[in-house]
Amino acid sequence: MTPTTIRPQVPPSGAVPTEKKDALSDQLSWRDRFAALGNLPAFFRLVWETSPPLFVGDALLRLVQAAIPAASLYIGKLIIDQVVSLTKAGGSTTDTMLLWQLVAAEFGLAILSTAIGRAISLMDGLLGDKFANATSIRLMEHAAELDLEQFEDATFYDKLERARRQTSGRTVLLTGVFGQVQQLISVGFLAAGLAVYNPWLLLLIAVAVTPSFIGDNYFNKKSYSLSRSWTPERRELDYLRYVGASDETAKEVKIFGLSGFLIDRFRVLSNEYLGKNQAIAMSRAAWGTLLTVLGTAGYYGAYVWIVQRAVTGQISLGDLTFLAGSFRQVRGSLEGILLQFSSLTQEAIYLQDLFDYFAIKPLIHSPKTPLPFPRPVREGFTFENVGFKYTNSERWALRGLSFTLKPGEKLALVGENGAGKTTLVKLLARLYDPAEGRILLDGHDIRNYNLDDLRRNIGVIFQDYIRFKMSAGTNIAVGDIDERTNQPRIENSAQRSLADSVIAKLPDGYQQQLGKSFNKGVELSGGEWQKVALGRAYMRDAQLIILDEPTAALDARAEYEVFQRFNALTEGKSSVIISHRFSTVRMANRILVLEGGRLVEIGSHEELLAQNGRYAELFALQARGYQ
Numbered sequence: 001m002t003p004t005t006i007r008p009q010v011p012p013s014g015a016v017p018t019e020k021k022d023a024l025s026d027q028l029s030w031r032d033r034f035a036a037l038g039n040l041p042a043f044f045r046l047v048w049e050t051s052p053p054l055f056v057g058d059a060l061l062r063l064v065q066a067a068i069p070a071a072s073l074y075i076g077k078l079i080i081d082q083v084v085s086l087t088k089a090g091g092s093t094t095d096t097m098l099l100w101q102l103v104a105a106e107f108g109l110a111i112l113s114t115a116i117g118r119a120i121s122l123m124d125g126l127l128g129d130k131f132a133n134a135t136s137i138r139l140m141e142h143a144a145e146l147d148l149e150q151f152e153d154a155t156f157y158d159k160l161e162r163a164r165r166q167t168s169g170r171t172v173l174l175t176g177v178f179g180q181v182q183q184l185i186s187v188g189f190l191a192a193g194l195a196v197y198n199p200w201l202l203l204l205i206a207v208a209v210t211p212s213f214i215g216d217n218y219f220n221k222k223s224y225s226l227s228r229s230w231t232p233e234r235r236e237l238d239y240l241r242y243v244g245a246s247d248e249t250a251k252e253v254k255i256f257g258l259s260g261f262l263i264d265r266f267r268v269l270s271n272e273y274l275g276k277n278q279a280i281a282m283s284r285a286a287w288g289t290l291l292t293v294l295g296t297a298g299y300y301g302a303y304v305w306i307v308q309r310a311v312t313g314q315i316s317l318g319d320l321t322f323l324a325g326s327f328r329q330v331r332g333s334l335e336g337i338l339l340q341f342s343s344l345t346q347e348a349i350y351l352q353d354l355f356d357y358f359a360i361k362p363l364i365h366s367p368k369t370p371l372p373f374p375r376p377v378r379e380g381f382t383f384e385n386v387g388f389k390y391t392n393s394e395r396w397a398l399r400g401l402s403f404t405l406k407p408g409e410k411l412a413l414v415g416e417n418g419a420g421k422t423t424l425v426k427l428l429a430r431l432y433d434p435a436e437g438r439i440l441l442d443g444h445d446i447r448n449y450n451l452d453d454l455r456r457n458i459g460v461i462f463q464d465y466i467r468f469k470m471s472a473g474t475n476i477a478v479g480d481i482d483e484r485t486n487q488p489r490i491e492n493s494a495q496r497s498l499a500d501s502v503i504a505k506l507p508d509g510y511q512q513q514l515g516k517s518f519n520k521g522v523e524l525s526g527g528e529w530q531k532v533a534l535g536r537a538y539m540r541d542a543q544l545i546i547l548d549e550p551t552a553a554l555d556a557r558a559e560y561e562v563f564q565r566f567n568a569l570t571e572g573k574s575s576v577i578i579s580h581r582f583s584t585v586r587m588a589n590r591i592l593v594l595e596g597g598r599l600v601e602i603g604s605h606e607e608l609l610a611q612n613g614r615y616a617e618l619f620a621l622q623a624r625g626y627q
C-alpha cells in the first residue's frame with residue numbers, strides 16, 4: 001500500500017468514550033469485532049435514506065442471484081442423469097425433449113445470472129456514489145455546526161480526517177455487506193442440498209475453511225492497528241505533499257529551496273510505513289499459503305468420499321457432479337464470507353469513526369429561547385472581567401478584561417504581537433466563549449441571543465481572510481452570501497472599500513475568476529486582495545464592524561484613505577479596528593491597549609499620549625521610525 005492509501009488513523013486520547021477503542025486497537029477482540037457490527041444498522045439506515053428504490057432493488061436482485069448457483073447445479077445433475085439414462089436406454093424422442101429443456105433452463109439461468117450480476121454492480125455503483133455524496137454533504141453540514149475550538153484540536157482533526165475518508169470508502173462496505181448476505185443465502189441453498197446426502201459433509205467444510213480464516217483475521221487485525229496508529233504521520237504526509245506541490249506554497253518552496261527537505265521528510269516517513277506494512281503483507285502471504293493448503297486437503301478428503309460412493313453405485317453420476325460442485329462452491333463461498341467477515345468487521349470499525357465524528361456536538365450554540373436581537377443596539381457590548389485560554393494552551397490569552405464598546409463608537413485595539421487583540425474579536429463574535437466573566441450586549445449575556453443573529457450583526461474581516469478562488473464579485477458577496485445576486489450592492493461595497501478600481505482593471509470585471517489555479521484566473525497583489533476582502537464588510541448590514549488588520553498590505557496612503565472612508569461610511573455603527581499603524585489608530589474615538597492579554601490603558605489618542613504610558617511609548621517608537 002502506498003502512503004496515499006494509508007488508512008486515516010487517530011492517536012489515543014481519552015476525550016470521548018470511543019477513543020478507548022483506539023488505545024486498545026492492538027487487542028481488537030472478537031467481541032470488539034462483533035460490537036462493531038452494531039454500526040451496520042445505522043449504516044444501512046443511512047444508505048436506505050440515500051435512495052430507498054435503489055436499496056430495495058439491489059436487495060431483491062441479490063436474493064434472486066443467491067438462489068441461482070444451487071438451482072444451476074441441480075439442473076446440471078438432472079442433465080447428467082438424463083444423459084446417462086439416455087445412453088443406457090438408446091434414447092426416445094420424449095426423453096431427449098426433456099434433456100433439451102433442461103439444457104435450455106441451464107442456459108437461461110446462466111444468462112439471468114449475468115444480467116442480474118450487471119444490474120447489481122450498476123445499482124451498487126449508483127447507490128455507493130449517491131451515498132458518498134450524501135455523506136460528504138452531511139460531513140460539511142456538521143462541520144459548519146462545530147466550534148472553531150474543535151477544529152483546532154488535533155484529536156478532533158484526526159477524527160474529521162478519518163470521517164472524510166469514510167465517505168469515499170464506504171461503497172466498499174456497501175458492496176461487501178450486500179455481497180456477504182447474498183453469499184450466505186446462496187450457501188444456505190447449497191448446504192441444504194449437501195445435508196440431504198450427508199450432514200457430515202458440512203462439518204468437513206467447516207474444518208476446511210477455518211485455518212485460513214483464522215490466519216486472515218489475525219493479519220487484518222495487525223494491519224488495522226498499524227494503520228490506525230499512523231493517523232498523525234499520514235496527516236503529516238498529506239501536508240508535506242501539499243506543501244511540496246501546491247500553487248500557494250510554490251513561491252516560498254522555491255525561494256528557500258525547500259523541496260529537497262520536504263521530499264526527504266516525505267521519503268523517510270513513507271518508507272517507514274511501507275516497511276512495516278510490507279512485513280505484515282509478507283508474513284500474511286506465507287501463512288496464507290500454508291493455511292490454504294490445509295483447507296484444500298480437507299476439500300479433497302470430501303471429494304474422495306463422494307467419488308468412492310459414485311464408484312460403488314451408491315450415488316448417480318449426476319449426484320457426483322452436484323455434490324462435488326456444491327462442495328466446491330460452499331467451500332469457496334464460506335471462505336469468502338469468513339474472509340470478508342474480518343474485513344467487514346474492520347470496515348464496520350472504521351465506520352465508527354464516521355459516527356464518532358457525527359456524534360461530536362458543538363459547545364457554542366443558540367439558547368432554546370433566544371432574546372430578540374436589539375436593533376439598534378442601545379447600550380453596547382460590555383466585557384465583564386473576561387478571561388480566555390485556548391484549549392491547547394496553559395497561558396491566558398486574555399484575562400480580567402473589562403470595558404464597554406458603546407453604540408456608534410469607533411474603538412481601536414493596540415498591542416504587540418500575541419497581546420490578545422484577535423482573541424478579543426473572536427470572543428465578540430462567539431467563535432469562542434469566555435472561560436471567565438461574561439460579555440454582555442445591552443445588559444444580557446451574548447449567549448442569550450441567537451448565534452446566527454449575533455454573527456449577522458457583526459461583520460469581521462480577519463487578517464487571514466480567505467482568498468476564495470472564485471469570481472471577484474463572489475469574493476465580495478461572501479460578506480452577505482444571501483445577497484450574492486444583488487449586483488448593485490456588490491458594486492457599492494466595492495466602491496466603498498476601493499476595490500472598484502481593482503476590479504475595473506480585470507478583463508472580466510466582477511465575473512473575473514481570481515486565483516491562478518483556475519483557467520483564466522487572475523492573481524491580485526496583497527493590497528488588491530485586501531481591498532476586495534474589505535468590500536465584504538460593507539456587504540453586510542452589520543451593527544458592529546470589525547477590521548482585524550486587513551489593511552496591513554495596503555500602502556500608507558491607501559490605508560489612510562480606507563480608514564477615512566471607513567469612518568465616514570460606518571457613521572452611526574460601532575467598529576473595532578486592529579492596526580499597528582498609529583496614523584490609523586488615532587482616528588478612533590477610543591483606543592484600548594492590550595499587553596500580555598491584559599488591558600493596560602484605555603482612552604482617546606490625546607488622553608493616552610497625555611498619560612505618557614505604554615501607548616505613548618509605542619507611538620513615540622513608531623514616530624521615531626519616520627523621522
Ligand SMILES: Nc1ncnc2c1ncn2[C@@H]1O[C@H](COP(=O)(O)OP(=O)(O)OP(=O)(O)O)[C@@H](O)[C@H]1O
Nearest residue numbers: 152390393397415416417418419420421422423424
Ligand atoms: N488557536 C490558538 N490556539 C492556541 N493559542 C492561540 C491560538 N490563537 C492565538 N493563540 C495565542 O493567544 C495569544 C493571543 O493571540 P492573538 O492572536 O489574540 O494575538 P494578537 O494580539 O491578535 O497578535 P497579532 O498582533 O500578532 O495578530 C498568543 O499568545 C497566541 O499564541
